Amino acid sequence: MKIKDIAKLAGVSVATVSRVINNSPKVKPETREKILKIIEEYKYEPDHFAKSLRKRQSNFIGILLIRNSLSTEDSYTHPFLSGVLEYLFHHDLKLVLDSCDKKSGLSHYKKLIKSKLVSGFIITDLRENDERIEYLNSINFPYVVIGRNKKNNFIYIDPDNNQGGYLGIKHLFEIGCKKILYISGNKGPVVTEQRLSGVLKAKNELGVELEIKYGDFSKESGYRIAKSVKLEKYDGIFCASDLMAYGVFNYMKESGIEKPLIGFDDLPSSKILGITSINQNIFDVGFNAAKMLHKLINKEKVASMLLPVEVSVRESTLKFRK
Amino acid sequence: MKIKDIAKLAGVSVATVSRVINNSPKVKPETREKILKIIEEYKYEPDHFAKSLRKRQSNFIGILLIRNSLSTEDSYTHPFLSGVLEYLFHHDLKLVLDSCDKKSGLSHYKKLIKSKLVSGFIITDLRENDERIEYLNSINFPYVVIGRNKKNNFIYIDPDNNQGGYLGIKHLFEIGCKKILYISGNKGPVVTEQRLSGVLKAKNELGVELEIKYGDFSKESGYRIAKSVKLEKYDGIFCASDLMAYGVFNYMKESGIEKPLIGFDDLPSSKILGITSINQNIFDVGFNAAKMLHKLINKEKVASMLLPVEVSVRESTLKFRK
DNA sequence: TCCTCATGTGTAATCGATTACATTCAAATA
């Protein structure tokens, strides 16, 4: 079933049918009705490839996952993609999901661009000095980045890590903590600085005592640090990642110490373990990334975006509330 | 840059360039070399839409996620999609990820088919009496289903739940359990029967004593059942889902009882909690689903597939080992 | 020498839509 068939059935030319499909105003209402009825009756759908070819536009956006990067706890992909899809759903856009190697992945992006398959990218797994950024900037191709790096010469969307650090300390303060241990991530990643900076802001503003140790975001590092310091000294612990909080959690169980504990990221396990954490709405990240990209594709002005985070309060701090 | 430009640069016709691109054997080697060099030099890529239109074939497969179905713990999507993408990566296929409503989602599938955008589907979130199945069967469109239902009139791929049930009991038996509590899922879903049937097979084969209670896969139901029975009576507990195992786990912590415990699904939290569980390799599910679909699209014969599962042994049973 | 045949290449039709331009027809205006 193609446009020609519909035209024949309706006794009009293909041009008129096309006009109806594309909502051109210059079609007589009765003609439009008649054609729509036939289209409906035969469940006609225009050929996607013919349409894209002729219109010289793709309604695809691309997301490339890194090959072989299966982390044990990925709770990110589903809500993120759902958010993206939710936006696309309402705007006649589609998503091509593809994969590429971490190294040498650029050629894959180039292929998708040169074959005119996609009209924009959402970039994930950003690196410092990311060759993808350099390339996309150089040809002025629309894209939005999830996260930031030091160069930061692009449009990005990122949860407000700074605010997250702030809220964590504030929450501990509110349940009565005065001497807090902050287990930071390792120096290097931008998130480390962002979260730390929020933590420091809260410290100064609220006047709590703060000690800082540096882990590396991993469970093991959390455990190690918890073991090496005297936890008794503190009346609250804030970790820059849930994984580190799990390490601390395990150590506390072992040693019988009980202190208020907060993590960061709000992984699903935190809900099950009852650990308070800083929650980022990943669905919103996806949704807004798609929205921003859509605007960029339409040549509209777009500003980078920080998404608010919030504290998911659970057992691990709740039971210490005064 | 289009094929015409390449042809001009090489001093040949577009047909010859096209032949080179499509590996037609009837091109003189020197001509081929010359053209390939120019293609390489200019990084030419054929227009995807033109190619698909003319060849009357799409190299897209489709997966539709259900809208607004954000479960707290989704550890499935990423490895599944990674598996799918890994196969596609090597076979010049691409994935269109889209979404549709749980109810009335069928029209979305129809659209993708009628617009000729996709040449096959991987069906997830299967229901009993799934209208998608009826429709796809009726028009003989290629698809592969993740999971099974009672009708089961389709090609599917599914982890071997039966084997999982068997292995769970066997593992408990091997660490010395003789009187086991099995907390099943609710009657209805196919997995309930499958897992239970494996459990029963092991019971008969190994001669252990077995008691069965029915939960509903949820954490709460696990907790409730653990509380309502006398856990002391048993020397091992096997749950048909990790969530139920978490409920049991929590109750045991509270009540100070310690018994070997196994869950099913191997959610990420199980690793963190140290709970032994039945693991399904989700990456393999995705990879093989893509492979099977590819064969179906190429009109090859394909048989449904059960993927082996294994026991991820952890603390919750390890420490009881004799 | 002439014919056949294989090899390599070019010409032009084609896929199914969109759209610039042409055409028709009736109403409005001079």
Next chain:
DNA sequence: TATTTGAATGTAATCGATTACACATGAGGA
């Protein structure tokens, strides 16, 4: 009445590739 105008529709070119068919060339056989 003749002319202009605008609305509605049709004709045909076009997007960029693939491919059936035509054609040219030279080798090999009669």
